[in-house]
Amino acid sequence: MKSKLIIAIAAMGITVLFSSCQKVPQAEIDAATASIQEVKDAGADLYVPEAYQALVDSMKSANEKVEVAKAKWFPSYTKAKATLAYVSQAAVDTKAKSEARKVELKAETTTMIGEVKALVEENKALIAKAPRGKEGREALEAIKSDLAVAETTVTEVEGLLANGDLLGSNSKIKAAKEKATSIKAELEAAIAAKGGKK
Amino acid sequence: MALNRKKIKWIVVILSSVIFLVITVCVIIVSQRDLPNDDLRKAREALSEAKEAEADVYSDTKYKQATQIYELGMKNWSRENDRFILVRDYTGVISSARKAKKIAEESKEESIAKADDLSKNVDAAFVSMEKKIELYNKLFKNLPIPKSVFDAHNKSKMFFSESKIAQGNGKLKDAEILFKKAEIYANHANTAAAKMLRDFFNDFGRWKNLANDAIAASRGGNKVILVDKVAHILYVYQSGKSIRSYDVEFGANWMARKEVAGDKATPEGNYHITSKKDGGSTAYHKAMMLDYPNGEDRVHFAQMKRQGLISRRAGIGNLIEIHGNGGRGFDWTTGCVGMRDRDIDDLFRVVGSGTRVTIVGSIEPLSTVTGGVDF
Numbered sequence: 001m002k003s004k005l006i007i008a009i010a011a012m013g014i015t016v017l018f019s020s021c022q023k024v025p026q027a028e029i030d031a032a033t034a035s036i037q038e039v040k041d042a043g044a045d046l047y048v049p050e051a052y053q054a055l056v057d058s059m060k061s062a063n064e065k066v067e068v069a070k071a072k073w074f075p076s077y078t079k080a081k082a083t084l085a086y087v088s089q090a091a092v093d094t095k096a097k098s099e100a101r102k103v104e105l106k107a108e109t110t111t112m113i114g115e116v117k118a119l120v121e122e123n124k125a126l127i128a129k130a131p132r133g134k135e136g137r138e139a140l141e142a143i144k145s146d147l148a149v150a151e152t153t154v155t156e157v158e159g160l161l162a163n164g165d166l167l168g169s170n171s172k173i174k175a176a177k178e179k180a181t182s183i184k185a186e187l188e189a190a191i192a193a194k195g196g197k198k
Numbered sequence: 199m200a201l202n203r204k205k206i207k208w209i210v211v212i213l214s215s216v217i218f219l220v221i222t223v224c225v226i227i228v229s230q231r232d233l234p235n236d237d238l239r240k241a242r243e244a245l246s247e248a249k250e251a252e253a254d255v256y257s258d259t260k261y262k263q264a265t266q267i268y269e270l271g272m273k274n275w276s277r278e279n280d281r282f283i284l285v286r287d288y289t290g291v292i293s294s295a296r297k298a299k300k301i302a303e304e305s306k307e308e309s310i311a312k313a314d315d316l317s318k319n320v321d322a323a324f325v326s327m328e329k330k331i332e333l334y335n336k337l338f339k340n341l342p343i344p345k346s347v348f349d350a351h352n353k354s355k356m357f358f359s360e361s362k363i364a365q366g367n368g369k370l371k372d373a374e375i376l377f378k379k380a381e382i383y384a385n386h387a388n389t390a391a392a393k394m395l396r397d398f399f400n401d402f403g404r405w406k407n408l409a410n411d412a413i414a415a416s417r418g419g420n421k422v423i424l425v426d427k428v429a430h431i432l433y434v435y436q437s438g439k440s441i442r443s444y445d446v447e448f449g450a451n452w453m454a455r456k457e458v459a460g461d462k463a464t465p466e467g468n469y470h471i472t473s474k475k476d477g478g479s480t481a482y483h484k485a486m487m488l489d490y491p492n493g494e495d496r497v498h499f500a501q502m503k504r505q506g507l508i509s510r511r512a513g514i515g516n517l518i519e520i521h522g523n524g525g526r527g528f529d530w531t532t533g534c535v536g537m538r539d540r541d542i543d544d545l546f547r548v549v550g551s552g553t554r555v556t557i558v559g560s561i562e563p564l565s566t567v568t569g570g571v572d573f
Contacts, residue, residue: 175359
């Protein structure tokens with residue numbers, strides 16, 4: 001009777017021992033890894049690099065937690081699972097941020113294209129009013145050359161935007177806007193100076 | 199039976215003691231073993247800091263190396279964890295983690311130093327680029343340069359602007375890449391334009407003789423017109439001195455030597471005013487017709503034709519005038535010398551038919567024209 005009791009207690013002990021050994025949360029790891037890849041495919045590493053990097057770091061931390069648990073006699077993956085769940089949720093947020101940044105960049109570039117086009121037209125009208133003469137000739141030729149650059153860039157930017165190069169098109173149109181704005185200021189100053197001489 | 203019970207009891211006690219002893223030894227072994235989690239966490243944090251310092255951009259080799267070692271460490275940790283608990287060995291994992299941390303830290307330092315150097319280089323490069331653009335604006339922008347050269351200059355300016363924007367955004371590597379593109383275009387534009395200017399001044403000896411002859415011809419009291427194409431100035435000389443000067447404009451291709459009709463080049467050489475026109479006889483307010491082509495132009499034209507350098511059907515051109523309607527601020531004529539109406543009114547009063555008109559590329563040498571600027 002006593003030996004039966006000992007056997008029963010030993011069996012219970014073994015059952016408790018094995019039930020406390022959890023399995024590696026592979027499904028959660030795979031889901032988090034896939035969500036990070038999805039975020040990268042959405043261009044988050046380009047459009048929201050800091051958020052993307054934080055996500056990658058969190059995933060590494062989750063992997064470390066998995067191994068910390070695995071190294072124990074009786075592994076418990078609760079902490080690792082919590083971090084993996086955070087990664088999956090953060091991936092959704094990062095993807096949304098990336099998409100929002102893309103929309104923002106596209107809108108900003110589109111607006112600036114319109115602004116540069118308008119500036120080019122304004123500058124053309126100002127060139128007609130600008131003072132000429134020997135010095136004026138030199139200045140006007142330089143201005144026309146600069147304006148041609150800004151105009152060409154607009155076409156180039158439209159092409160880049162159509163091809164989905166949001167960052168490239170944005171920086172190019174910023175340069176073009178800066179140029180067109182400086183041309184306008186130069187022309188207005190020349191016209192004002194001419195007016196002052198009269 | 200009693201013996202058996204006693205025996206069993208002893209066996210249980212001994213077995214329990216052995217199991218307890220084994221478990222105790224195992225627990226001691228395992229607890230004494232160094233785990234790699236702290237080292238790997240530190241390596242990960244070092245990598246993260248390196249990335250923040252843009253080590254993946256400025257110290258990419260070391261950063262990649264550190265990342266690979268960290269990943270290898272993680273892989274080995276997982277592999278060791280898959281082994282039986284008592285035979286796990288984390289020494290290699292810990293070593294990898296420490297190595298990854300060390301290299302990540304080095305890569306961060308290298309990145310900061312390189313970014314700093316790059317920042318200085320980009321600043322210096324921007325100064326050099328500004329000088330190139332300034333040189334172009336000073337020496338070449340008013341020359342009738344080919345479209346390809348003009349386009350190269352414009353592209354260089356655009357890439358330069360983009361480079362400055364990238365620098366402003368702290369993207370130094372991008373700024374450097376864009377700057378290099380700008381530099382390639384600027385060098386192309388400046389080299390081509392400089393060659394054009396130097397080639398043009400190959401005729402300076404001839405121009406100097408022509409100008410000296412013209413000035414000498416004015417010494418007897420005769421008025422002589424001397425036109426300097428580079429300076430865009432028409433001088434009236436009398437008794438060896440300049441008594442008048444006016445700003446003038448030419449054809450779009452003014453640097454070229456006139457060779458055929460319609461080439462928009464302004465001829466160089468000695469000519470004379472053959473007639474003066476005003477009122478309804480000219481569309482240009484007032485005009486003075488020159489005797490282009492002269493004998494030398496005809497010889498040159500025939501030679502070019504013989505050598506097949508110009509079309510057989512090409513004509514030599516004529517009707518080169520000094521006329522009004524100018525002051526437009528650019529070179530717009532078809533090869534004539536354009537003046538402001540008020541200037542040609544004045545010139546009309548000063549010179550008459552038969553006046554010698556000498557047109558030269560420049561009366562000043564290249565070094566003077568460029569103001570001693572090295573290009």
